[in-house]
Amino acid sequence: MNYISTRDTSVSPVKVSAAEAIKKGLAYDKGLYMPESIPALPEGEIERLMTLPYEKRAADILSMFLDDYDYDKLLADCTEAYSNARFPGGAAPVVNIGNNIYSLELWHGPTCAFKDMALQIMPRLLSRALTMTGEERIAHILVATSGDTGKAALEGYKDVPGIDIDVFFPVDGVSTMQKMQMTTQEGENVRVCAVVGNFDDTQSGVKTIFADAELAEKAEANGFFFSSANSINWGRLAPQIVYYISAYCDLVKNGDINNGDVINVCVPTGNFGNIFAAYIAREMGLPLGKLICASNSNCVLTDFIRTGTYDRTREFHKTMSPSMDILISSNLERLLFLLGGAEITADCMNQLAENGKYTAPESVMTKIREVFCGYYCDEAETAATISKTFNECKYLADPHTSVALGCVEKYKAETNDNTIVVVASTASPYKFGADVCTALGCALDSDAPADIINTLETASGTKAPMPLVKTLTMPVRFTTVIEAPDMAKFVFGE
Numbered sequence: 413m414n415y416i417s418t419r420d421t422s423v424s425p426v427k428v429s430a431a432e433a434i435k436k437g438l439a440y441d442k443g444l445y446m447p448e449s450i451p452a453l454p455e456g457e458i459e460r461l462m463t464l465p466y467e468k469r470a471a472d473i474l475s476m477f478l479d480d481y482d483y484d485k486l487l488a489d490c491t492e493a494y495s496n497a498r499f500p501g502g503a504a505p506v507v508n509i510g511n512n513i514y515s516l517e518l519w520h521g522p523t524c525a526f527k528d529m530a531l532q533i534m535p536r537l538l539s540r541a542l543t544m545t546g547e548e549r550i551a552h553i554l555v556a557t558s559g560d561t562g563k564a565a566l567e568g569y570k571d572v573p574g575i576d577i578d579v580f581f582p583v584d585g586v587s588t589m590q591k592m593q594m595t596t597q598e599g600e601n602v603r604v605c606a607v608v609g610n611f612d613d614t615q616s617g618v619k620t621i622f623a624d625a626e627l628a629e630k631a632e633a634n635g636f637f638f639s640s641a642n643s644i645n646w647g648r649l650a651p652q653i654v655y656y657i658s659a660y661c662d663l664v665k666n667g668d669i670n671n672g673d674v675i676n677v678c679v680p681t682g683n684f685g686n687i688f689a690a691y692i693a694r695e696m697g698l699p700l701g702k703l704i705c706a707s708n709s710n711c712v713l714t715d716f717i718r719t720g721t722y723d724r725t726r727e728f729h730k731t732m733s734p735s736m737d738i739l740i741s742s743n744l745e746r747l748l749f750l751l752g753g754a755e756i757t758a759d760c761m762n763q764l765a766e767n768g769k770y771t772a773p774e775s776v777m778t779k780i781r782e783v784f785c786g787y788y789c790d791e792a793e794t795a796a797t798i799s800k801t802f803n804e805c806k807y808l809a810d811p812h813t814s815v816a817l818g819c820v821e822k823y824k825a826e827t828n829d830n831t832i833v834v835v836a837s838t839a840s841p842y843k844f845g846a847d848v849c850t851a852l853g854c855a856l857d858s859d860a861p862a863d864i865i866n867t868l869e870t871a872s873g874t875k876a877p878m879p880l881v882k883t884l885t886m887p888v889r890f891t892t893v894i895e896a897p898d899m900a901k902f903v904f905g906e
């Protein structure tokens with residue numbers, strides 16, 4: 413299986429192996445790597461996978477895309493990544509919440525957000541890729557985070573051979589819990605640093621380092637090269653295909669559906685990675701009907717699916733579902749490529765870079781609308797959904813999941829389609845405890861994380877996940893605060 417760039421318009425595009433695609437992240441022409449073709453699930457595969465535990469399902473599905481990886485090593489990596497120790501509640505359990513809606517809980521990992529599903533396995537895939545491609549340098553991962561990604565990357569990359577990681581967060585731009593999660597991080601190869609300013613300052617700082625040829629040479633001289641952990645890497649996307657197939661297997665196994673029945677999927681969407689993985693699973697032959705793309709007030713994708721124009725030149729809203737506060741959904745590029753080809757993709761992406769918007773050809777939009785539909789929930793609707801879901805279904809959902817649940821309701825009202833829907837539940841409600849408490853109408857004594865956890869436990873009758881509780885008492889290891897222009901110095905230990 414070879415990988416090609418979404419922007420390569422030549423008759424015979426440049427091809428790289430999966431290992432190379434994972435090591436490089438971004439293609440040479442700034443496009444994203446895509447498999448040359450999407451493998452089909454073999455006849456009888458659902459019945460076969462149904463009998464297997466998650467780690468075997470993961471290794472078997474990943475090996476269809478990463479056929480240059482040794483299967484036994486892949487299985488060993490998946491077994492470690494998705495072990496009970498790391499996912500005590502199961503890797504991706506499916507919970508029936510009533511009204512033909514199922515919650516696919518993707519947040520039972522070490523950081524209590526769905527990014528763990530990819531970031532527990534991706535560092536292992538990268539580490540193998542370094543060996544497979546004869547790489548002798550250390551991969552030095554740089555991450556700018558507004559909260560969730562940083563912690564999930566730290567947990568994933570800690571103590572992985574051949575890799576170091578620095579995570580930068582805006583000093584006043586993350587929640588108290590998120591800050592505690594990062595500054596107490598364990599591991600010999602990790603560093604965490606606060607940067608004065610907001611998330612944009614931090615992210616610009618990291619981008620500047622990536623783009624600086626002199627710094628790249630200096631890294632080379634020091635025996636390392638810079639690499640990124642963000643969601644445009646195929647190594648982060650491929651593991652996300654697994655849980656849609658796994659969820660389908662579990663629904664059949666539990667007798668909720670018959671094998672072959674079509675189900676819908678709804679995904680709270682930011683960078684379009686998670687929902688694109690569902691699309692790949694559908695292309696592989698998984699019986700998925702509609703893919704419902706759920707957004708918050710930053711509804712750039714809802715507008716795109718409805719109008720065909722992607723326009724990022726709009727007001728940015730800070731919401732209670734911050735991981736979806738995104739105006740450039742990078743992985744949409746992959747969908748454009750699959751449905752429109754490299755020429756259309758390159759053209760749209762150039763327009764986006766130059767004008768902040770593009771209009772996709774109607775032929776492509778027709779194909780997109782056959783599969784996708786888009787809805788969004790504003791802040792009041794999201795809060796109302798948190799409260800309604802808890803009161804009517806006895807299910808405690810975080811704000812991101814609630815955006816999706818609210819969109820499912822809108823979809824059902826508009827279409828009268830009562831097909832079973834699997835909703836990707838992307839974070840533990842305890843990660844966004846203050847907003848969940850407020851939505852449930854319970855008063856908070858203080859904004860201290862321990863108080864928030866206590867209040868939510870009492871109000872909901874549920875228990876906070878252990879990793880979050882543990883964070884409250886862990887020693888702080890990282891206290892450095894720097895100005896954005898000093899980030900390169902920090903990276904080189906100066």
Ligand SMILES: *Cc1c(COP(=O)(O)O)cnc(C)c1O
Nearest residue numbers: 681682683684685686735838839
């Ligand atoms: C990252 C994230 C999302 C958005 O996922 P994408 O793959 O970027 O679309 C949604 N919810 C939570 C909690 C996240 O951390």
